[in-house]
Amino acid sequence: MNLFRLAGDMTHLLSVVVLLLKIHTIKSCAGISLKTQELYALVFAARYLDLFVHFISLYNTVMKLVFLASSFSIVWYMRRHKIVRRTYDKDHDTFRHYFLVLPCLFLALLINEKFTFREVMWAFSIYLEAVAILPQLVLLQRTRNIDNLTGQYVFFLGAYRVLYILNWIYRYFTEPHFVHWISWVAGIVQTLLYADFFYYYIMSWKNNVKLELPA
Numbered sequence: 001m002n003l004f005r006l007a008g009d010m011t012h013l014l015s016v017v018v019l020l021l022k023i024h025t026i027k028s029c030a031g032i033s034l035k036t037q038e039l040y041a042l043v044f045a046a047r048y049l050d051l052f053v054h055f056i057s058l059y060n061t062v063m064k065l066v067f068l069a070s071s072f073s074i075v076w077y078m079r080r081h082k083i084v085r086r087t088y089d090k091d092h093d094t095f096r097h098y099f100l101v102l103p104c105l106f107l108a109l110l111i112n113e114k115f116t117f118r119e120v121m122w123a124f125s126i127y128l129e130a131v132a133i134l135p136q137l138v139l140l141q142r143t144r145n146i147d148n149l150t151g152q153y154v155f156f157l158g159a160y161r162v163l164y165i166l167n168w169i170y171r172y173f174t175e176p177h178f179v180h181w182i183s184w185v186a187g188i189v190q191t192l193l194y195a196d197f198f199y200y201y202i203m204s205w206k207n208n209v210k211l212e213l214p215a
Helices: 005-028 034-047 058-080 098-110 118-131 134-143 148-174 179-207
Strands: none
Touching: 005 034, 005 058, 005 148, 034 058, 034 118, 098 118, 098 134, 118 179, 134 148, 134 179, 148 179
């Protein structure tokens, strides 16, 4: 654990809090991609298969439970809650996210740290997380109607990955034999996907204007 890792975890947690705040208080999921939320639920389910068989620390276990519970509860709200589901923009959220799942699974079968079920699922979750934001970014480009909470949610989600890259750089220079190419490459790809959004988010904040992405 280091400052960058802790800041990354807290920023990731903050993104979830912002999204849940939007859903619970406003009773709206407008501008939020159900496809992305389903992908994240799958990411955490595949990654945390070791939850009850491999104890690392209380902090680690609590964070796993929080991300699992929050991701599945968000999907439930968007699909089943009688008020929230009415605000879901299914007409614009049409990205075929299942086309992301199979290539990521195939890649995990080919490139993994160890060919065991848990390690393949871990690699699958890393690859899938790298591209899970795509339906959300496409939805925002199509609607061009981005409220403050949605913008903050996506920004914090991207910022968490940037902080994790700083964490990896720090650990590379301070820990011997710290090499994780799967996480590194996938993390860089994920961060690059946010680059365009970051630019327009920062410019809208700097100029004090409403955030809009180009169509």
